[in-house]
Amino acid sequence: MAVLAGVLTCLATAGLGRWQLQRADDKLAAAALMQRRAAEPAWTAADWPCAAAGMQPAADLPVDRTARLSGRWLSHRTVFLDNRPMDGSSGFIVLTPLRLSQGPCQGQVVMVQRGWVPRDVRDRQRVPEWQDTDAEVSVPGRVAQQPSRTYAIGDEAVPDVRLHRVIRQNADAAFWQSWLGQAPLAGALLQTDDEGPTGVALLRHWTAPDAGVGKHQAYAAQWFALSAIAAGLTLWFQFLRPLYRARARSLAQPDPSRP
Template identity: 45%
Template sequence: MALTARLGWWQLDRAAQKEAMQAAIALQSAQPVLRNADWPALRAAADDAGEPSTWLHRPVQLTGRWQAAHTVYLDNRQMQGRPGFYVLTPLLLEGGGAVVVQRGWVPRNFQDRTALPPMATPEGLVQVQGRIAAAPSQLYALGAEPAAARFARIRQNLDLPAYAQQTGLALPPWSVVQTGAASEGLLRQWPEPDAGVSKHYGYAFQWFGLCALVALLYLWFQILRPLRRASFDAAHAP
């Protein structure tokens, strides 16, 4: 009982931590929009800290030019339960700097798995709205990725430092997730950042349920059942 109760309280404590994290994400999302002029300060702060932890989830509005020749399609990504690609393209910022933008999602061609889906990449200056995010999530892969796959358009994962060397761009080790309505053949119905609070409440319920079960079993086998048997024996004693 003590062990299961302790595990239940531990899960509640984890839920409280995740709620604080979720509140921090909401607070970051409500901060003023970062623009091109803020980019040098962001890069400097991130270089000192190793990652832009205090800048994650901040909204951005950046002006720059797409580097369409370096567009990458991350395979086996889902949106609304449909498999397809996440499309990533570097954005060369006006005034200096560059960043990888997760532009959106496109469905894949199941008849020809090597076919790239149709999408548009505007030329000239564009304005991108989004939020600062970590590097694109890594999917599980068996073994090291073949060398040829690291230069392919369609990839399973993207190593940003290696990708920066390939493109010759000074890319930071994070990305920007583009938001807004669907356009250019891309969907942008990204899942909301979730710290996983409900999962910990579910685990806590399970542990407290086991604690209650142990208590009921103890009550039955150690107290109620012996009393019932003693009462029965007394009633049927000669």
């Protein structure tokens, strides 16, 4: 049983080490893909798949490719996604629908993850106020599979349509259909320029695809070290140590053939 436990421990820890290396390789591959797509021409509203609605990830969305969409902000339907830390501080991610003004998807909306704002420590329900322009804007960014999502316990109730700028954990297609009256197109735009609404500073320190590669490699080294230790202990206590003890006992016993 001890040998079996040692072998299983070795295999399990080695498997966890390989898994961490695979995660590091996946992130490096995602970063390399992002670099290649950054060199490609920016996506526009003419490229966005109009048939894929409901904010579900679409297979033909080139995630992390640069994009530039033209449209008008639906500022009164801005959502502040709660419990989204950035740079070690608590705050909200600002999510605003952009109604496209060009291309085959004209009139439909794409969710734009505009940036991050800190939470008011004195009033946790207070959100910043600003006035977006009513004119057409051109928003640069990167294509994302979907807006930011986090784990939430239970379902969130849909707010009254008369409310503007609400705080939520997540905003799915059913929420937008009820509150906006229109399901957004698949995916989202991760805004990357440094300009924000007048009087509001939005941070855009989005996580890079290769973030955490070193951490995964360090975890892998730890798991492989544990696997080596388990192998060494199993070999020593179950095989080498009994062999040495048996040899020592045989050497300590007197030889009956000697006078």
